[in-house]
Amino acid sequence: MIRKQLCVAVMALTAAAGAAYAQETVKIGLIVPMTGQQASTGKQIDAAVRLYMQQNGNMVAGKRIEVILKDDAAVPDNTKRLAQELIVNDKVSFIAGFGVTPAALAAAPLATQAKVPEIVMAAGTSIITERSPYIARTSFTLAQSSVIVADWAVKNGIKKVVTMVSDYAPGADAQNSFKERFAKGGGQVVEEIKFPLANPDFAPFLQRARDAKPDAVFIFVPSGQGATFVKQFIERGLDKAGIRIIGPGDVTDDDQVNGMGDAVIGTVTVHHYSAAHPSAMNKAFVAAFEKANKFRPNFMAVGGYDGMHLIYEALKKTGGKTDGDALMAAMKGMKWESPRGPMSIDPETRDVIHNEYVRKVEKVGGQLYNVEFATFEDVKDPVKAAKK
Numbered sequence: 001m002i003r004k005q006l007c008v009a010v011m012a013l014t015a016a017a018g019a020a021y022a023q024e025t026v027k028i029g030l031i032v033p034m035t036g037q038q039a040s041t042g043k044q045i046d047a048a049v050r051l052y053m054q055q056n057g058n059m060v061a062g063k064r065i066e067v068i069l070k071d072d073a074a075v076p077d078n079t080k081r082l083a084q085e086l087i088v089n090d091k092v093s094f095i096a097g098f099g100v101t102p103a104a105l106a107a108a109p110l111a112t113q114a115k116v117p118e119i120v121m122a123a124g125t126s127i128i129t130e131r132s133p134y135i136a137r138t139s140f141t142l143a144q145s146s147v148i149v150a151d152w153a154v155k156n157g158i159k160k161v162v163t164m165v166s167d168y169a170p171g172a173d174a175q176n177s178f179k180e181r182f183a184k185g186g187g188q189v190v191e192e193i194k195f196p197l198a199n200p201d202f203a204p205f206l207q208r209a210r211d212a213k214p215d216a217v218f219i220f221v222p223s224g225q226g227a228t229f230v231k232q233f234i235e236r237g238l239d240k241a242g243i244r245i246i247g248p249g250d251v252t253d254d255d256q257v258n259g260m261g262d263a264v265i266g267t268v269t270v271h272h273y274s275a276a277h278p279s280a281m282n283k284a285f286v287a288a289f290e291k292a293n294k295f296r297p298n299f300m301a302v303g304g305y306d307g308m309h310l311i312y313e314a315l316k317k318t319g320g321k322t323d324g325d326a327l328m329a330a331m332k333g334m335k336w337e338s339p340r341g342p343m344s345i346d347p348e349t350r351d352v353i354h355n356e357y358v359r360k361v362e363k364v365g366g367q368l369y370n371v372e373f374a375t376f377e378d379v380k381d382p383v384k385a386a387k388k
């Protein structure tokens with residue numbers, strides 16, 4: 001009898017401890033591509049999230065932070081299933097990551113249904129944040145950089161452009177926003193080329209671009225594909241034919257630019273992040289990141305690092321409460337200094353506002369970097385701004 005009572009008491013105690021543990025832990029489901037074509041994005045974000053936690057600890061507002069990493073291989077059906085499991089079984093308070101637009105979109109209805117904040121750390125199509133009131137973005141939009149590319153091209157005597165983009169939503173955003181702005185400045189897009197997202201062979205498309213004899217090729221490929229594109233661009237002799245590469249900074253991504261060779265020196269792109277950004281904060285970030293990982297952080301890493309900052313600061317504001325509405329309210333309008341420079345979350349759209357920098361590939365200390373030389377401050381997503 002006594003033994004039985006003891007047993008019951010121990011069971012009750014264990015259950016109480018379990019409940020207390022559950023209450024005291026805030027879980028973040030991190031869904032990124034760790035395998036497949038987009039794996040470099042997962043590698044960068046995972047490394048940045050771990051660095052953020054190493055620097056800022058794993059306790060926030062009295063709660064222990066636990067990150068559950070899941071690999072969706074950038075396949076949206078996987079993203080959806082993993083998000084569902086994380087929300088229902090693991091009871092996560094945030095879902096985060098999302099290496100490509102289709103993945104971010106696939107999770108949106110679940111975020112809405114469960115009122116679980118979805119922190120988009122990588123994807124860049126404008127429409128994403130409109131798909132759920134529980135989405136906030138720390139990555140970027142393609143339109144933010146592409147309109148500035150157009151202005152720069154007009155000012156620098158580029159008149160005829162062939163656009164070349166991956167055939168999915170962010171490619172369409174990049175192309176449309178570039179083309180519209182470029183036309184306003186008197187420029188002309190003479191040919192619009194789209195190639196498949198999966199395993200593209202750029203060579204035949206590059207031949208078509210070359211035949212159109214443009215001043216420049218406006219290129220968008222997702223992070224991870226830039227090196228192949230540039231290699232084939234040079235092999236096909238487009239650089240020798242005097243055709244310039246312009247575009248959002250994805251093509252001269254810090255993850256790959258140093259391996260692209262000297263032919264890429266002088267390439268001008270526009271982006272929100274360069275590992276060569278000269279702030280004290282970025283220098284410390286890059287040094288700590290490289291020490292921990294033996295590779296250079298790129299713009300995906302920064303999206304992950306800032307996403308963790310947004311989560312930590314929102315939890316501080318709610319006093320550790322994980323109610324989705326309270327967390328979203330806490331995130332709106334939040335401002336901070338990022339390795340990319342100053343940034344904030346637009347209180348109206350929950351989208352990122354940050355500087356865009358015009359950069360040129362240069363050799364610095366024997367390595368290739370995107371060196372910033374002009375700044376456009378506090379750029380909002382132009383697609384949403386135009387809708388207002």
Ligand code: PHB
Nearest residue numbers: 100101123124222223250
């Ligand atoms: C996207 O799918 O939204 C995406 C992925 C990689 C990039 C940019 C956009 O570099």
